[in-house]
Amino acid sequence: MSAWNEVADRVYQRRYDPLDISVSVVVGDDDLLLVDTRYNPREAEEVRSDIAELSTLPIRWVANTHAHYDHSFGNQRFTDAEILGHHLLPKHFAEYEAPRLAGWAGIPSARPQHDWQGGLLTPPTTLMSSVQELDLGNRRVRFPPLAPGHTDTDLVVEITDAVTSLLSTVGTRSCRPPARLRRRLGG
Ligand SMILES: [Zn+2]
DSSP, rough: OOOEEEEEEEEEEETTTTTTEEEEEEESOOOEEOOOOSHHHHHHHHHHHHHTTTTTSOOEEEEEESSHHHHGGGGGGGSEEEEETTTHHHHIIIIIIIHHHHHOOOOOGSSSTTTOTTTOOOSEEESSOOOOESSSSSOOEEEEESSSSSSSOOOOOEEETTEEETTTTSSSSSOOOOOHHHHHHHH
């Protein structure tokens, strides 16, 4: 059974099967930031339940590191938060992820290891085309959108005071970045 791992001061990561998905939570004095939401409503609810182990502060912010299903399809269970993402993410959803979800959900036997039931794409509500910052309460987080790499929707989460960045495109079984990016990142 997985558990939260404090990878930096009040920055927690938890890994989930299937697919060895990494989800992170940044804890401020006032609010929580959740980074990535897994891939269906049931998995998203599990994340929400697990976050209750960490803090009773509200999940006021959610960020998607990129548009792939295992990082963003759980957004639908966090619409009470402000969802942050790369400015091209809604376009990526419409052009790529929506047709893929429709195809996968329509033919369950094509990917029997996955559960697409109830999937509903929920794009971010705040779109980043340049570096933006938010304050979680005495804790600032920056969001530099990247040029096309793993996808055209990659967003870095920089926790300034912890000198830590979250970039969930690296090192998971489900979501390997292209070889040229792995070389650059050393992953
Ligand atoms: Zn990916």
